[in-house]
Amino acid sequence: MAANGTGNGNQEFSFKNVAAAGNGLARIQTHKKQNGICHDDSSPPVKAQTIDELHSLQKKKSAPTTPIKGTQGAFATISEEERQKQQLQSISASLASLTRETGPKVVKGDPARKSETPRVAHEHHYTPAISISDSALKFTHILYNLSPAELYEQAIKYEHGSFITSNGALATLSGAKAGRSPRDKRVVRDETTENELWWEKGSPNIEMDEHTFLVNRERAVDYLNSLDKVYVNDQFLNWDPEHRIKVRIVSARAYHSLFMHNMCIRPTAEELENFGTPDFTIYNAGQFPCNRYTHYMTSSTSVDLNLARREMVILGTQYAGEMKKGLFSVMHYLMPKRQILSLHSGCNMGKDGDVALFFGLSGTGKTTLSTDHNRYLIGDDEHCWSENGVSNIEGGCYAKCIDLSGEKEPDIWNAIKFGTVLENVVFDEHTREVDYSDKSVTENTRAAYPIEYIPNAKIPCVGPHPKNVILLACDAFGVLPPVSKLSLAQTMYHFISGYTALVAGTEDGIKEPQATFSACFGAAFIMLHPTKYAAMLAEKMSKHGATGWLVNTGWSGGSYGSGNRIKLAHTRKIIDAIHSGSLLRANYTKTEVFGLEIPTEIEGVPSQILDSMNTWSDKNAYKDTLLKLAESDREKHLAYACSRKFKGFSLSLSDFSQRKGCCRNKRFRSFCVLCLLSN
Template identity: 85%
Template sequence: MASAQNGLTRIETHGGKKKHENGVCHDDSSAPVRAQTIDELHSLQRKRSAPTTPIKDGAASPFAAALSEEERQRQQLQSISASLASLTRETGPKVVRGDPARKGEAAAKGAPSPHAQHHHHHHHLVTPTISVSDSSLKFTHVLYNLSPAELYEQAIKYEKGSFITSSGALATLSGAKTGRSPRDKRVVKDEAAAQELWWGKGSPNIEMDEHTFLTNRERAVDYLNSLDKVFVNDQFLNWDTENRIKVRIISARAYHSLFMHNMCIRPTEEELESFGTPDFTIYNAGQFPCNRYTHYMTSSTSVDINLARREMVILGTQYAGEMKKGLFGVMHYLMPRRGILSLHSGCNMGKQGDVALFFGLSGTGKTTLSTDHNRLLIGDDEHCWSDSGVSNIEGGCYAKCIDLSREKEPDIWNAIKFGTVLENVVFDEHTREVDYTDKSVTENTRAAYPIEYIPNAKIPCVGPHPTNVILLACDAFGVLPPVSKLNLAQTMYHFISGYTALVAGTEDGIKEPQATFSACFGAAFIMLHPTKYAAMLAEKMQKYGATGWLVNTGWSGGRYGVGKRIKLPYTRKIIDAIHSGELLTANYKKTEVFGLEIPTEIDGVPSEILDPINTWTDKGAYKETLLKLAGLFKKNFEVFANYKIGGDGSLTEEILAAGPNF
């Protein structure tokens, strides 16, 4: 290997095969990089994206209506500029595409600069007229439908509290609010809304007038336009393509953009090409508070919906769930007008095509129980039931993460990877391993991931008419049976009641489990009177022969503090028995007070837990607690007693009689 030269030993790195000429030393044997400068090298690294609009055979048919990529981008910017326009000023805003931090970068490549357009715009700055304000001098950069990788970089560079966890998820903080703010959700009460929507006691719709909405809208728009850049997502809701809604989300944080990227349906390039004007627009200025001097504002948070304008404004909360559930509210208005029932439910399908719906309030198990390794996941939280079957409204799932374990919820665990947003979790600062038991930031820690991260997701997320309708209640009193079979009237009674013991955290300000009634298992999201949805559900269940079930995923062996939450594996066995049809043919007995039909045996579940009285050591306390809960049900239902459900007065009577009797 070494040869003697001038008496010194020379080390050769090429095994002596290659001769060095002129004594020049080469660092490497491979071909040199094809760049003269570092900038050029960097410009080589990124290939220009294929245009979002595939150029359709332009040469072959010169008269085709296909737009050039440039023209399409111009129209897109014009549409976004229209979205962001002030309602009081004639000019502005000036929007340009791209990341302000990457100005001029593309020049080295010699390719046509994607910023050419923006240099052109800046040209106007040289000759401003005296009357323009400072705000009309600036440009707002639009980061349009960025990819998860791009959004990661934006979050990590610019948003404090954003980190990559050991599994690749993006951990972030939602700020001071770690749950929704239902007391700050307002809906514009114009003439039509006054007629159509549910107002008054029990309604989630707190009124505001059009003028106040516009004041808040202007505040949000001005805030967004004052920024260097905003994120814009154009996406869809509802996998039923005939009833699909186009939504645009304008936000200030990469966190919000990635969250909605995951939660809404992601358009294909072709679909984006013909996106046009959105059906609904969200202005998320969550970092900026509302003005307490503004009429109706009772805090610095306001989430405002204007159905006529098809707009939502968010001020004073960065909790991303507001966007998800705000749009759900809009669907609860739009869909019933088309005879389609919108549902706060999870949904999955067996290999035989049997569909189950899982209703329940926050934390009762919709996501956990619809994510089932033996079944196809249609969706975890928001669905539509139309004449052609069920469809998921969303393109992603939003799982609670507190105490998440790989063993108990493997599919959710594995979905927490690159692309997933992890809200408000605590992790090791070095290893970046998440500690799912840590509640330091909040109990309502969450993961938002695209539905295809669940291996057995059913894509497209649609299915036939449901066979089983499972009502989940997390009963902190520990007196409801783990499972009961319901007749139609009972199903309606419990659907309208919407009982659970709210699990801490999802709604801002609630710290401990407490009994809650929320009509249709989602009173916070419905827009019409609960009986409207109930009538539709009764009609559909009857028409398609679905069976109702009440499943208690809450306490057994005593109330909260004494007993324990029913073990998840037992609940899964119960759900399996519903899916398989085993429970349809089981032996039943009827409980006192609630009059519920409970099975005496289920494969894999200890029989003694099926009747809760067996699990309580203090039988007197059981009876007392049972009557207490029954009393709460009765009192809650009083407000519904005067309403007729559907066209049939007899169903109303039956439903009233289907409640507790004591």
């Protein structure tokens, strides 16, 4: 029991005994000063009398990077105290129950650090004099826009499964869900959205009523207020200053707060001082399930969007991608209202200012191919195309990291460092080295990092009008050529059809690549009818003279299971040739069925792979597979044509580009792909 005991039964052993025996280590000699005081080294002593004082020296008050101005024009700014009060009032209002008190008593700071809270707590609380529920008696502690370092400490202290990996990233687990849950997404259908949104078959918008939304909202808010503390992030979306959106994210996990810190645009200290009321709020109560007795609920997960209230509620899933893609859906509603096209695309820019867009469903290569050491990165996933050019919606990137390697993807590899959130990866328990090939938790392992972690990021993340529009299709059938040049009509056709494969993991329940048709290469996130976005794209592409390309980043030489995925190195060479303009000047031949223009030669790519037919050993199997794909494609388009005549007919690509057989029925015109092209 004794502190100096050896614990092995040898009660005799101690350093004293060794020294006394005269055969141990020599005594340490210290310099004796004249006054007789010993010093064990020569460095000056710390300026503290007590341990507490020493600790208080360690931290200094953080000051805003931009000094806050004393006056703003003719108006004097409000006092610091008043500003703090307004900020707390705004947070309290966000967390208010809609059926009981006006808002919880909120206090900034960590409840674990008792000394920090009472003073503020006493000054600001916003409940009526008489509390009518127990929840009104407690404080809600707010951890407001914490820094990555603070969030690391919170995660490691309080969240199971949080670790620092050897590269400095924060490894976390997202729980039972490691991908999005599109079948659990609900959108409030009211008088406005009834007419504005796309509700028909094929739409991602599954309706819920306002009342049910409020039931779920109350559930989330009550859950959040029942906790010791909640995280609040106030941030921005969209680098175009004219169309910037203020978002507030209320969440229960440091992981979620750090994820959104990385993914949304980070305000400067001054911007935060003047943040005011958010334009949109997320309530992420992902640890808590929804109640399946509630109307419209078909599982324990619910991701609910209310455009009128400008709110989103998350219950029953901790997958962080729901927040980022939820906000993307909101932008797909708000931006087109302002004649701005929202794009599910990556975006980069060459040294001469040539901009390329990379459209693609999850896992098709937007992040991988827009992150290019020879070009400036504008963004990897969500953009706007307005009269001013392109702007990134986000402030960070979200890279898939299954089989990530430093050789193949150096910039993404190096971005995984302190501040980066690493989701669901497996690492060595001792060295903390990540094994990127390990799929034990999920195939959808991810890294979320601020965009400036990519050395050649273009900050601010805006650029001129695109020159190339690249449609990435991860073809699980293995019949699409690695690259083809598209006419404007073909670009629209493929944009609306959105043929690609859903890759494993990104959506709940997907275990292997599965063919899908995802309108606008992001049907899960669009809010309006696909032709609305397509019409805007066609208009912008023709106005700015952009060229469309279809790039297959999926299989070749056979379908998934028998063929192989096209080598990333080859795809990169293809993309290089698009950027440089050399592919535009190449010689082309036409393929059967889809009538795609394929180049005969590309530097650095074996010519025999450019026509996918050559890569298949069984030519009949190739033809059958190609026809099967074309047939499904046609069926998809029939759903978007205004003419009822098309029922039972088949529509080929040449009909499409000649708009043959279109009835031009006024009532359906705005939803018709054929009418669209005749405008």
